Amino acid sequence: MSHLDDIPSTPGKFKMEKSPFIQSRMRWHWQSSLAKLTFWSIIFFCLILIFFFRSPSSNPLLQDPYRRSLRTYNWGGPAWEKRVRSSARVRSRNGFSVLVTGAAGFVGTHVSSTLKKRGDGVLGLDNFNDYYDPSLKRARQELLERSGVFIVEGDINDSALLMKLFEVVAFTHVMHLAAQAGVRHAMENPGSYVHSNIAGFVNLLEVCKSANPQPAIVWASSSSVYGLNNKVPFSEKDRTDQPASLYAATKKAGEEIAHTYNHIYGLSLTGLRFFTVYGPWGRPDMAYFFFTRDILKRKSIPIFEAANHGTVARDFTYIDDIVKGCLAALDTAKRSTGTGGKKKGPAQLRVYNLGNTSPVPVSNLVSILERLLKVKVKRNIMKLPRNGDVQFTHANISLAQRELGYKPTTDLQTGLKKFVTWYTGFYSGGKKAAG
Numbered sequence: 301m302s303h304l305d306d307i308p309s310t311p312g313k314f315k316m317e318k319s320p321f322i323q324s325r326m327r328w329h330w331q332s333s334l335a336k337l338t339f340w341s342i343i344f345f346c347l348i349l350i351f352f353f354r355s356p357s358s359n360p361l362l363q364d365p366y367r368r369s370l371r372t373y374n375w376g377g378p379a380w381e382k383r384v385r386s387s388a389r390v391r392s393r394n395g396f397s398v399l400v401t402g403a404a405g406f407v408g409t410h411v412s413s414t415l416k417k418r419g420d421g422v423l424g425l426d427n428f429n430d431y432y433d434p435s436l437k438r439a440r441q442e443l444l445e446r447s448g449v450f451i452v453e454g455d456i457n458d459s460a461l462l463m464k465l466f467e468v469v470a471f472t473h474v475m476h477l478a479a480q481a482g483v484r485h486a487m488e489n490p491g492s493y494v495h496s497n498i499a500g501f502v503n504l505l506e507v508c509k510s511a512n513p514q515p516a517i518v519w520a521s522s523s524s525v526y527g528l529n530n531k532v533p534f535s536e537k538d539r540t541d542q543p544a545s546l547y548a549a550t551k552k553a554g555e556e557i558a559h560t561y562n563h564i565y566g567l568s569l570t571g572l573r574f575f576t577v578y579g580p581w582g583r584p585d586m587a588y589f590f591f592t593r594d595i596l597k598r599k600s601i602p603i604f605e606a607a608n609h610g611t612v613a614r615d616f617t618y619i620d621d622i623v624k625g626c627l628a629a630l631d632t633a634k635r636s637t638g639t640g641g642k643k644k645g646p647a648q649l650r651v652y653n654l655g656n657t658s659p660v661p662v663s664n665l666v667s668i669l670e671r672l673l674k675v676k677v678k679r680n681i682m683k684l685p686r687n688g689d690v691q692f693t694h695a696n697i698s699l700a701q702r703e704l705g706y707k708p709t710t711d712l713q714t715g716l717k718k719f720v721t722w723y724t725g726f727y728s729g730g731k732k733a734a735g
């Protein structure tokens with residue numbers, strides 16, 4: 301007899317049997333139903349839990365891709381603090397103790413290693429995001445570690461981490477190079493620009509303003525702030541209120557934010573407007589870098605052209621010249637004037653162009669690479685896309701020359717030769733070119 305036979309066809313008309321056999325079968329039936337109910341309830345409950353924890357809307361860190369960087373880092377503890385202190389220890393007379401944000405980045409790596417070589421204490425900070433091949437950032441990290449620079453893994457939006465770093469080390473200077481770079485990418489991922497270049501910068505300034513002593517800050521602005529300005533060469537006095545990309549707008553916002561923190565809290569702030577920096581250990585998202593990769597793969601090269609066959613040109617600036625400008629900015633930075641978050645007197649606020657003062661058409665850049673790589677280039681002339689690019693850049697560097705002693709010495713041919721030597725060495729050493 302099936303157990304289904306025990307169940308009446310009409311609910312409510314079930315009559316209890318007195319037989320012990322029937323009673324024990326019924327008990328067994330109820331117990332087994334109860335066990336099943338409990339089992340399925342647990343499964344259901346587990347599914348709800350899994351759904352809750354995996355659901356983006358339940359976890360703001362997962363929901364916002366730009367904030368993911370905040371959740372995964374391990375920092376703190378006596379061994380970690382010892383490494384931080386040792387990396388930031390000054391080894392020369394009158395040396396600085398510098399926190400370099402974006403230390404695993406292109407400019408950050410070069411600046412950190414040069415500071416370390418001259419005896420300054422250097423601590424790096426980098427979130428190792430995947431905007432471009434993180435293995436290149438890891439290779440730069442290895443390079444710095446060999447020269448004694450420790451890079452803390454963390455995000456500039458992490459206030460607790462920044463406060464901890466200032467608790468462990470009384471930094472005299474901050475070289476702030478962490479940023480979301482790239483002009484054209486801003487249309488694809490606008491939030492990452494706001495996250496790093498605005499929110500991250502404000503967070504860093506908040507911590508610096510409360511630090512005791514307050515550090516002097518030198519940070520990376522960009523030639524892109526000149527936007528649609530067509531008065532050449534670009535001078536610091538020219539208008540910068542017509543950005544052509546969100547990237548440029550966030551850098552311009554950074555300059556205004558710097559003014560505010562200088563004005564209210566007495567922070568010493570110097571913004572450096574970099575002009576298309578290139579060189580060994582460079583960024584794979586930049587044209588000279590991926591042109592090199594694609595020329596070697598015999599792919600055609602897209603060369604942008606403005607309306608009416610207008611030439612597109614850049615004031616390409618070699619990394620070593622930029623590093624000299626960065627160090628000169630640190631060396632001439634005056635102390636911040638505030639304490640405990642309060643301004644005690646006027647503080648230094650500066651902005652400088654760091655360019656090469658000699659714009660080169662992009663088609664010439666391609667010709668130089670063609671000669672250096674000894675590969676006939678297939679050129680694909682395309683209309684300059686309307687996604688943030690400007691037609692040309694050209695720096696007037698007289699202010700930086702006068703006040704920083706800045707004097708670029710590397711022309712594009714010489715600089716690209718050094719880049720190509722590095723590139724071919726680096727990527728033939730078993731590392732694949734970033735995609």
Ligand SMILES: O=C(O)[C@H]1O[C@H](OP(=O)(O)OP(=O)(O)OC[C@H]2O[C@@H](n3ccc(=O)[nH]c3=O)[C@H](O)[C@@H]2O)[C@H](O)[C@@H](O)[C@@H]1O
Pocket residue numbers: 481482483521522523524525574575576577585586587588602603604605612613614662689691
């Ligand atoms: O000077 C700056 O402030 C900026 O310099 C570069 O931006 P960009 O000058 O646009 O550098 P690339 O992306 O390397 O482009 C260089 C030139 O190649 C051109 N290009 C780019 C890509 C391409 O496929 N074809 C092409 O002709 C661009 O129009 C541009 O004139 C950096 O990527 C920015 O992060 C930096 O802030």
